[in-house]
Amino acid sequence: MIDTHTHIYLSEFDEDRHEAVQRAKTENVSAIILPNIDKHSIAAMNQTANQFPDIIYMMMGLHPTSIDADFESHLEIIKHELDSGKYIAVGEIGMDLYWDKQFAEHQKIAFIQQCNWAVEKKLPVSIHLRSAHNEVVRALKGMPEMPKGVFHCFGGSVQEALEVINMGFYLGIGGIVTFKNTNLRNVLKHIDPKHIVLETDAPYLAPHPFRGKRNEPAYLKLVLETLAEIYQLPILDLDELISENARKLYGI
Numbered sequence: 001m002i003d004t005h006t007h008i009y010l011s012e013f014d015e016d017r018h019e020a021v022q023r024a025k026t027e028n029v030s031a032i033i034l035p036n037i038d039k040h041s042i043a044a045m046n047q048t049a050n051q052f053p054d055i056i057y058m059m060m061g062l063h064p065t066s067i068d069a070d071f072e073s074h075l076e077i078i079k080h081e082l083d084s085g086k087y088i089a090v091g092e093i094g095m096d097l098y099w100d101k102q103f104a105e106h107q108k109i110a111f112i113q114q115c116n117w118a119v120e121k122k123l124p125v126s127i128h129l130r131s132a133h134n135e136v137v138r139a140l141k142g143m144p145e146m147p148k149g150v151f152h153c154f155g156g157s158v159q160e161a162l163e164v165i166n167m168g169f170y171l172g173i174g175g176i177v178t179f180k181n182t183n184l185r186n187v188l189k190h191i192d193p194k195h196i197v198l199e200t201d202a203p204y205l206a207p208h209p210f211r212g213k214r215n216e217p218a219y220l221k222l223v224l225e226t227l228a229e230i231y232q233l234p235i236l237d238l239d240e241l242i243s244e245n246a247r248k249l250y251g252i
């Protein structure tokens with residue numbers, strides 16, 4: 001399995017980061033991809049990646065909720081990092097209008113700018129969106145060339161899922177699919193698993209039965225098991241298919 005989106009560089013893992021990576025390996029997680037948040041997370045992310053070079057890869061991007069009036073100078077730092085060549089994707093980027101619409105326009109500008117860098121550098125993007133599906137799709141469709149990538153933590157409708165995969169994007173599926181009251185399972189019945197990649201988004205969104213607790217890459221197995229139930233496929237076959245999606249997209 002490949003955890004395509006996880007923040008194990010955050011302080012929630014300071015006590016047991018080594019053990020958490022070890023547990024992931026024991027559960028057959030073969031790669032872990034870290035999305036950046038903003039300029040404050042770059043050092044910790046790099047430090048974690050350097051500790052586990054056999055399994056960890058990094059992305060670089062500016063998260064929409066870290067965008068304010070000063071986003072342009074912030075983006076310069078992100079671009080400088082991206083130019084170093086040590087990142088395999090641009091992320092996480094996107095639009096989040098759930099809490100605050102004040103910087104909606106800034107978010108859109110920053111999103112498009114970072115997508116353009118991804119296209120230039122031939123890197124995929126990891127897209128975070130919340131209450132902004134139409135805004136993100138419209139921004140993507142307006143680009144001269146769309147990047148490839150993932151709609152991370154996908155939680156939309158069947159129609160939205162079809163729109164995403166028709167643009168050539170993957171759906172990032174994590175702990176939410178294991179929740180008892182989720183509609184995501186019904187949505188995925190309409191979606192071929194060749195359009196899915198796995199993610200935990202740790203430390204957030206732990207799958208059932210750990211819901212509400214700290215998430216970690218080893219729990220990816222619970223997500224895969226739920227998907228195997230949905231698709232009525234043997235776990236190993238489904239893992240092979242979905243891991244290949246991630247390897248192809250991220251070039252790992």
Ligand SMILES: [Zn+2]
Binds near residue numbers: 005035092201
């Ligand atoms: Zn994230």
